[in-house]
Amino acid sequence: MNWDDFDAFCQVVEHGGFSAAARALDKPKSSLSAAVTRLEQQLGARLLERTTRRLRLTDAGESLYRDISRPLAQLRERAVDAMAQGEKVQGTLRIAAPYEFGAHHLASVACAIMAQHPQLKVHLDVEHARVPLFERQYDIVFSALEHSLAPATVVTKRVYSLQRGVFAAPELVALHPGLASPEDLGAMPLLAGAEDTSWAFTAAEGAVSDIDVRTPRLRSGNAEVRRSAAVAGLGVVRVTRTFCAQQVAEGKLVQLLPHWECAPLKIHALLPGRRLVPAKVRAFLDGVERESHQG
Numbered sequence: 001m002n003w004d005d006f007d008a009f010c011q012v013v014e015h016g017g018f019s020a021a022a023r024a025l026d027k028p029k030s031s032l033s034a035a036v037t038r039l040e041q042q043l044g045a046r047l048l049e050r051t052t053r054r055l056r057l058t059d060a061g062e063s064l065y066r067d068i069s070r071p072l073a074q075l076r077e078r079a080v081d082a083m084a085q086g087e088k089v090q091g092t093l094r095i096a097a098p099y100e101f102g103a104h105h106l107a108s109v110a111c112a113i114m115a116q117h118p119q120l121k122v123h124l125d126v127e128h129a130r131v132p133l134f135e136r137q138y139d140i141v142f143s144a145l146e147h148s149l150a151p152a153t154v155v156t157k158r159v160y161s162l163q164r165g166v167f168a169a170p171e172l173v174a175l176h177p178g179l180a181s182p183e184d185l186g187a188m189p190l191l192a193g194a195e196d197t198s199w200a201f202t203a204a205e206g207a208v209s210d211i212d213v214r215t216p217r218l219r220s221g222n223a224e225v226r227r228s229a230a231v232a233g234l235g236v237v238r239v240t241r242t243f244c245a246q247q248v249a250e251g252k253l254v255q256l257l258p259h260w261e262c263a264p265l266k267i268h269a270l271l272p273g274r275r276l277v278p279a280k281v282r283a284f285l286d287g288v289e290r291e292s293h294q295g
Contacts, residue, residue, distance in 0.1 A: 007076075008035035009047060009061075010069050017055045024137045026092055026123075090119035093280045097142035100223035100243050101162070101267050102126035106142070109287040120280055128222040139281050141270045157277070158269040158285055162240040164262040166199070167253040169233040179256060182209040189235035194221030199238055200263040209260070227253075240265055 008021075012032055015021040022029040040047050047061035057065060097106055103126055110122045125138075141154075166185070173179070176188055182201040192213040201209045217235050220226055227244055230237035231252045237244075247253040269285060271277065 002035075002038070003072075005035040005039040005042075006068055007072050008032050009039055010065060010072050012036060012048070012055070013057065013061075013065050013069070087279050088119070089113070089117040089280045089283045091278075091280055092121045092123060093140075093284060094123045094125075094138045095140045095142070095284070096125045096127060096138050098144060098267075099126050099128050100240060100265070101142055101144075101160075104240075104242055105160075105162075105291060106288065109284065109291050113284055113287050117280075117283065120283075122284075139271070139278070140284065142267050143270055144265060144267060154270045154272060156268050157271050158289070160267045160269070160288065162242065162265040162267065164238055164265050165241050165258075166236050166238050166256045166262065167230055167244050167248065168236045168256055169231055169252065170254055172233045172235070173254055173256065182211050182257060182260060185211055185236060185256075189217035191218045191220075191226045191229050191235040191237040192216035193223070193226070193238075194219060196238075201257065201260040202263075203260055238262060 008031075011021045011025060012018055015024055018029050018032050018036075021027075021032055025032075036048060043060070043064075045060040046058050047064060049056040049058055095106070095110075096102075102124065106124060106126075110124055114120055114122055168188070172188070176184070178184070179188075182199070185199075190213050196213050196216070196219075199211045199213055201211070203209075218226065218229050223239055223243060226237045227239060227247065229235060230244075231247055236256065241255075244253055248255065269288070271281065
């Protein structure tokens, strides 16, 4: 018996199909299919009913999965822990991040880490929508978590705080002279994130102001869409300062309310609930830490 075939069978079941399992494991779909076929031949029983639309466990498959899935998952976890004790940065590092953070803060880190460690491969998924927590076996998920808590099965390893501001095109600002406080934004069109309900501001002397943004002119989870709309003069956008630094330098956007601080965007680095952290994960998080200090 080849225990890798048993593991392949469990992975296919857990990911809901051969294609999804192949993507998660970075293996050819054909090798997983061959492993399951080999296992079925050795056991003398069909384990999966394959159709074009979905995959279904047979009675024999359901019984086998129930008996072996937990021991195999524990073996995988022990193997990860064993590798984590080593200092060699290698293998494939799978990362997911929201666009506003990933595109402007992780690309340079990924390039630097790969240059430093030739045996490391990086898969970086930059998401415009809410980042799924470990649905695809990520090693690290960067998430804002502004309106939800991480499940108990993950560990919040580090938190990065990114400064935000409110920005608008000069021509829109010219139409609203005398802008002095967050309350004045109520007279302007707003461009809000997918889950924004209010924007919080704090003055230098400690005064706090929350602006209702439940009825913006534009709502989108895509920060690039909101920034483009702001450049076009369609409204006021709240984004991280690094995300629109180029547009500000080119005079396409100006920062509003410079004497008021926006609540920062806090990005949490979430890891699967393991006892030990692999060297590849530690190396990447250290790189992000260095980048955040330089920024």
